[in-house]
Amino acid sequence: MRAVNSDRRMQVYGALLLLPAAILLGTFAYLPTIATLIDSLFLPGIRGEPPAFGGLANYQALIEDATFWKVARNNLVYALGTIPTSIALALGMALFVNARLPGRGFVRMAYFTPTILPMIAAANIWMFFYAPQIGLFNNLLDVLGIDGPNWLGNPRIALFSVIMMTIWKEAGFFMIFYLAALQSLPPDLQEAADLEGTTRWSFFWRVTFPLLMPTTLFVMINALINAVRVVDHLFILTKGGPNNATNLLLYYVYENAFSFFDRPYAATITVVILVVLAIVATVKFTVLDRRIHYQ
Template identity: 60%
Template sequence: HRGLVRTAFFTPTMLPMIAAANLWLFFYTPGLGLLDHVTALFGIGPTNWLGQPGTALWSVMAVTIWKESGFFMIFYLAALQAIPPDLREAARIEGAGRWAYTRRIVLPLLMPTTLFVLINALINSVRLIDHLFILTKGGPDNASKLILYWIWEMAFAYLDQAGAAVMTVLVLAALGLIAALQFMFFDRRIHYR
């Protein structure tokens, strides 16, 4: 059972983003998609998930989270397996319940992994663009136009390569600064010495 669950979580990570976006495009199809069939069970009518400014970005985010979560699950699984079983035994001897053990021991020991995942998720959120081409093309009304899609559009649709180059450098500088600040702010608080 455990191997099957791990495979189910990791399988979306192995799919190319174009394939994942096409799969979810079928789920989001108004009136025909899987999501509309599920919401119809609760009496909710068809929804144009990708065609409304209020739901388009959330729909794109759901695809990205589904696709990337298996990758980050591997790191959390490795971090959980690295926690010595002696700590659980010691906590039980001291009278700590499951919640206290999780809050006082497991979560603090997972903080280095969480920092790594946060920085990688931030970089991935800016880096992913291919699913936007399939799902929304930045629409409707620019509701799902992310920065990298905007840079691509500036460079190849409007042929402003200089502006796109400047925006790329600014995005890289901002990502580097945010990652450095995360390391400086969180690194001292999460490692036990």
């Protein structure tokens, strides 16, 4: 009987420990998600009238919205442009600063410095880089006798310009995770490889990279989330232009909610984004985790 009472007390104690986190999670995650889903089922009120129930009308409008599909395509290109490149650069920088080289601390600081800048400040810096007449990039091209493009005003290269700034901003942040993972690898593996005469390239692909897969997966998920929640530097650099060439999903949500005052439609786009992220998370936990080599 005493054992049963002790188990119940431990269960109650554990539930009380989880209660604050559960309240915060429900308040700031689950309740807003449910409210967004409900909002997506209503039509915006006209001339001060309350919103009317519209069912799936907003989702039907979303399917027929050419701008939404263009924005979704932009976001896909943005993700494909930023995620692999940022991860590859982060891994390369981590391998470089993990080696024994003079001034290693200074190099690490230089790599990490862009990360500590607020996104608004970074966007303003790159606004100066991209300026058509006085920008750094065009002045450098002018020295070589090349006419620099309008980096943010040309629809063909504007999204590429935003991608470059994002890679510069994120690679140093992801480097920290790879550096920590590299420093946690047992040195005995390298010593055994040296005794076997294994080349550095072979050791990296057969030993180091597989052991870094948990870190790679973690970085990949964070990079994907970052690729979806882009708002602030778009607001500074392009405001989604020209002609929606750099408009991305979350900025399109912002436009519909605060510029067009169509909150139900913004909620509809948000629900679609959440569904896509849920699918990605499901794939991560059911497929990719099985291919990861944990230490």
